[in-house]
Amino acid sequence: MNPQPLVTLQNVGKIFGQVTVIKDVTVSVYAGHVQVLLGENGAGKSTLIKMMAGVYQPDSGAIVVDGAVVTLPTTRAAEDLGIATIHQELNLVPTMSVAENVMLGRMPTRHGMVDRRALRNRARAALALIGLDVDVDTPVGELGIAKQQLVEIAKALSINARILILDEPTAALTRHETEALFAVMADLRRRGVAMLFISHHLDEIAEVGDTVTVLRDGEFVAEVPASTPEAELVRLMVGRNIEDQFPRRAPELVNPAEILAVDKLGASGSFSDVSFTVHAGEVLGIAGLVGAGRTELIRAIVGVDHYDSGTVLVRGHRLPKGNIPAAIAAGIGHVPEDRKGQGLVLGASVNDNLGYATLASTARLGLADFTGQRRRAQAVAEKLRIRMHTIDQAVGALSGGNQQKAVFGRWIIAASTVLLLDEPTRGVDVGAKVEIYELMNAITDAGGAIVMVSSELPEVLGMSDRILVMRDGRIAGELSAAEATQDAVMTLAAREAGSTEIDAIVDDIESDEPISEPNSTTIDGTLAAVTPDNAPTHEKE
Amino acid sequence: MSTTTLAPARRRVDYKKFLANNGALVGLVVLCLALFIATPDFLTGQNLLNIGIQVSTVAVLAFGMTFVIVAGGIDLSVGAVAALAAMVSSWLFVAAGLPGWLTLLGGLATGLLAGMVNGLANAYGKLPSFIATLAMLSVARGLTLVISDGRPIKTAPEVSFLGGNLGPVPMPIVVLLLSAVVASFVLNRTVIGRSMYAVGGNAEAARLSGLPVKRILVTVFALAGLFAALAGLLLAGRLDSAQPQAAAGYELDAIAAVVIGGASLSGGLGKISGTFVGALVLVVIRNGLNLLNVTSFWQQVVIGLVIALAVGVDVLRRKTRNS
Numbered sequence: 001m002n003p004q005p006l007v008t009l010q011n012v013g014k015i016f017g018q019v020t021v022i023k024d025v026t027v028s029v030y031a032g033h034v035q036v037l038l039g040e041n042g043a044g045k046s047t048l049i050k051m052m053a054g055v056y057q058p059d060s061g062a063i064v065v066d067g068a069v070v071t072l073p074t075t076r077a078a079e080d081l082g083i084a085t086i087h088q089e090l091n092l093v094p095t096m097s098v099a100e101n102v103m104l105g106r107m108p109t110r111h112g113m114v115d116r117r118a119l120r121n122r123a124r125a126a127l128a129l130i131g132l133d134v135d136v137d138t139p140v141g142e143l144g145i146a147k148q149q150l151v152e153i154a155k156a157l158s159i160n161a162r163i164l165i166l167d168e169p170t171a172a173l174t175r176h177e178t179e180a181l182f183a184v185m186a187d188l189r190r191r192g193v194a195m196l197f198i199s200h201h202l203d204e205i206a207e208v209g210d211t212v213t214v215l216r217d218g219e220f221v222a223e224v225p226a227s228t229p230e231a232e233l234v235r236l237m238v239g240r241n242i243e244d245q246f247p248r249r250a251p252e253l254v255n256p257a258e259i260l261a262v263d264k265l266g267a268s269g270s271f272s273d274v275s276f277t278v279h280a281g282e283v284l285g286i287a288g289l290v291g292a293g294r295t296e297l298i299r300a301i302v303g304v305d306h307y308d309s310g311t312v313l314v315r316g317h318r319l320p321k322g323n324i325p326a327a328i329a330a331g332i333g334h335v336p337e338d339r340k341g342q343g344l345v346l347g348a349s350v351n352d353n354l355g356y357a358t359l360a361s362t363a364r365l366g367l368a369d370f371t372g373q374r375r376r377a378q379a380v381a382e383k384l385r386i387r388m389h390t391i392d393q394a395v396g397a398l399s400g401g402n403q404q405k406a407v408f409g410r411w412i413i414a415a416s417t418v419l420l421l422d423e424p425t426r427g428v429d430v431g432a433k434v435e436i437y438e439l440m441n442a443i444t445d446a447g448g449a450i451v452m453v454s455s456e457l458p459e460v461l462g463m464s465d466r467i468l469v470m471r472d473g474r475i476a477g478e479l480s481a482a483e484a485t486q487d488a489v490m491t492l493a494a495r496e497a498g499s500t501e502i503d504a505i506v507d508d509i510e511s512d513e514p515i516s517e518p519n520s521t522t523i524d525g526t527l528a529a530v531t532p533d534n535a536p537t538h539e540k541e
Numbered sequence: 542m543s544t545t546t547l548a549p550a551r552r553r554v555d556y557k558k559f560l561a562n563n564g565a566l567v568g569l570v571v572l573c574l575a576l577f578i579a580t581p582d583f584l585t586g587q588n589l590l591n592i593g594i595q596v597s598t599v600a601v602l603a604f605g606m607t608f609v610i611v612a613g614g615i616d617l618s619v620g621a622v623a624a625l626a627a628m629v630s631s632w633l634f635v636a637a638g639l640p641g642w643l644t645l646l647g648g649l650a651t652g653l654l655a656g657m658v659n660g661l662a663n664a665y666g667k668l669p670s671f672i673a674t675l676a677m678l679s680v681a682r683g684l685t686l687v688i689s690d691g692r693p694i695k696t697a698p699e700v701s702f703l704g705g706n707l708g709p710v711p712m713p714i715v716v717l718l719l720s721a722v723v724a725s726f727v728l729n730r731t732v733i734g735r736s737m738y739a740v741g742g743n744a745e746a747a748r749l750s751g752l753p754v755k756r757i758l759v760t761v762f763a764l765a766g767l768f769a770a771l772a773g774l775l776l777a778g779r780l781d782s783a784q785p786q787a788a789a790g791y792e793l794d795a796i797a798a799v800v801i802g803g804a805s806l807s808g809g810l811g812k813i814s815g816t817f818v819g820a821l822v823l824v825v826i827r828n829g830l831n832l833l834n835v836t837s838f839w840q841q842v843v844i845g846l847v848i849a850l851a852v853g854v855d856v857l858r859r860k861t862r863n864s
Contacts, residue, residue, distance in 0.1 A: 304748075325751045327751075341745060342746055342749050346742070347742045347810065348738060352738065352739070356747065357750045357751050359735055360751075363732045367731055368734075410750065
């Protein structure tokens with residue numbers, strides 16, 4: 001490690017109004033070093049990186065670049081010093097080509113016209129920096145998220161960035177895409193680029209990071225090596241021990257009723273011949289690779305999309321196709337995969353959002369039941385401990401975990417008895433995750449049933465009583481909680497059953513996923529590091 | 542942000558919040574004060590009644606527009622639909638010889654139907670509301686000309702009554718106040734009204750929560766058509782005749798009123814009271830400039846600047862509140 005950091009935030013502080021958001025935090029980024037920033041939502045991570053990126057000015061302390069105190073009044077000033085941020089929401093123009101995006105604002109010109117050849121050549125050179133092999137004439141919008149992210153990194157590097165701030169870059173990536181990103185990061189590290197990395201996935205820290213700065217409530221808690229055990233990182237982050245990351249308690253029911261029965265369901269191009277049942281008190285996990293048809297299946301069951309064949313029965317009654325209100329009336333609740341885009345009306349109040357599913361059913365003569373709705377919303381918000389100022393606050397102002405609780409709350413008010421969850425803890429911090437798991441327990445304790453799709457394998461393994469594995473739109477197998485391991489699930493999820501080696505799986509899914517194809521030199525490094533043994537497994541007791 | 546137990550502190554916060562949320566109202570009050578000082582003709586009973594009559598058409602159109610904008614759409618056809626509804630009503634009276642009250646209902650039904658077609662084209666035909674209602678603007682105006690052969694047709698007495706007086710109070714003002722109450726009630730209290738905010742805020746989330754988004758959109762446009770028809774009948778009643786070019790360009794006034802009133806063109810936000818104030822701002826400015834003998838040419842310039850200013854201030858206010 002170089003003795004002198006490229007950038008140091010030295011004892012910085014930030015106050016908004018009367019709220020101290022950051023208090024006396026020091027964090028340094030070194031060349032060829034991946035510094036991880038860890039903390040729950042609201043711990044001050046984004047405020048901190050915004051100070052480094054020139055978006056916010058620190059109210060106290062100093063920013064030191066190459067040993068000299070600087071001010072970063074604008075993001076441009078930060079970029080001029082080689083500091084680039086890769087945001088979670090990518091700053092690319094989807095309709096423009098890869099080349100145009102990479103060179104945006106710096107288009108090479110000849111006689112006042114864009115020099116197409118120079119544009120392509122320079123863009124290709126930029127992509128070569130990270131070994132990204134895509135056609136530079138492709139519109140960026142046609143690439144998958146992972147490749148778009150790499151385009152953005154290439155763009156940053158081509159503007160001579162030497163400090164990359166990566167704000168939750170893996171949040172929207174599949175496991176395989178994440179591997180590809182980490183391969184690029186490892187390569188950049190060898191070449192002396194400094195990186196500040198933010199992630200909610202604890203298992204990624206040891207894989208890609210060097211040291212970890214832990215923040216809590218805007219204060220510096222500790223700096224520890226990235227090899228620190230996950231449990232210890234969680235303890236530092238939340239300030240208490242989280243006894244059990246996956247506190248699943250299945251209720252003991254005698255002859256539990258069959259609540260949901262899906263029979264030979266099929267939708268062309270998405271899934272086919274899917275049959276399963278879920279009983280009262282049960283959590284059924286659905287695992288599989290992205291693109292296996294899990295989300296499509298859930299959406300068809302709850303009536304969001306149509307299906308071609310098969311039936312869905314709730315307590316023995318057949319649901320009509322593509323009819324959401326009928327599904328809700330039958331007791332189905334749906335927590336969609338994209339909370340902000342599909343789950344909530346962000347500009348509307350918590351109260352309104354909690355009441356949408358019951359707006360019509362509680363109305364009298366077409367008049368909304370205001371007082372009743374408010375009472376129910378208050379009660380459920382209290383019960384789920386949704387942290388907010390008032391129930392009339394816009395739901396968009398809440399943290400990810402509390403927003404997700406609001407989506408759950410809607411179905412609790414609707415007295416739904418079977419919940420279909422799609423990535424229920426995506427973008428939710430550790431503490432709130434456990435609260436959502438406890439909520440799932442409470443639902444099954446009350447005799448409800450849950451179907452959970454999740455790409456986080458530890459979550460599926462930790463919270464499900466039974467696991468279905470989907471592959472290419474079909475059910476590849478079913479595992480009981482006892483027999484389910486990361487290995488067993490992955491074996492079923494990949495196309496060639498029998499292969500237990502992850503690299504075989506990776507090769508296998510290469511063909512049908514819109515993911516990057518980094519050149520072989522970069523991928524080798526990470527594949528060696530990913531064996532089933534050092535990935536965390538969570539066996540049930 | 543926590544609510545304090547100290548009453549005075551709380552009252553001050555509420556007062557500030559009130560000002561922040563009612564910028565258009567503050568603007569209207571300032572405007573009225575300025576005109577009161579500038580000319581003695583402003584604050585006279587006759588002038589205020591004039592303002593009331595003039596605002597009635599714009600405001601009733603704008604109430605319907607508020608539904609559409611809250612639900613995330615736009616309706617460019619309200620002016621043309623207003624003219625068509627009035628023309629159909631008069632035609633039913635003069636050419637078909639129907640009783641007056643029936644022609645009144647016929648006019649309203651025409652607006653409702655035109656609005657429904659807008660809604661169907663938008664919700665089921667997948668046409669953007671801008672395009673669907675632009676087409677309706679042309680169709681409705683064209684049909685108005687076809688029916689009337691380009692000439693005014695006299696209205697039924699029942700329609701003319703809408704333009705007359707109820708004792709000392711002009712009927713348009715009575716209709717205006719009644720429709721404000723009804724529109725506000727629909728938007729705030731009914732299932733369909735509350736659904737409009739959800740659809741405009743995030744149509745996909747509304748759909749996944751079980752709200753019948755398509756049916757809601759059809760209802761929204763149908764309501765806008767109904768209010769447009771009422772505005773058209775008010776206008777025709779005042780003139781005792783349906784004019785083929787009546788209410789031309791009024792859709793822009795209606796949109797301006799809604800936007801000045803604090804609604805967002807991206808949907809999910811807006812109130813009838815705000816729209817009412819927005820319509821008053823437009824009409825009071827025109828009225829004041831008339832009293833001050835400013836030419837109608839300059840009036841257009843001023844109105845344009847006021848719209849830009851009102852929305853600009855609103856954007857700035859939201860920005861500062863969010864940071």
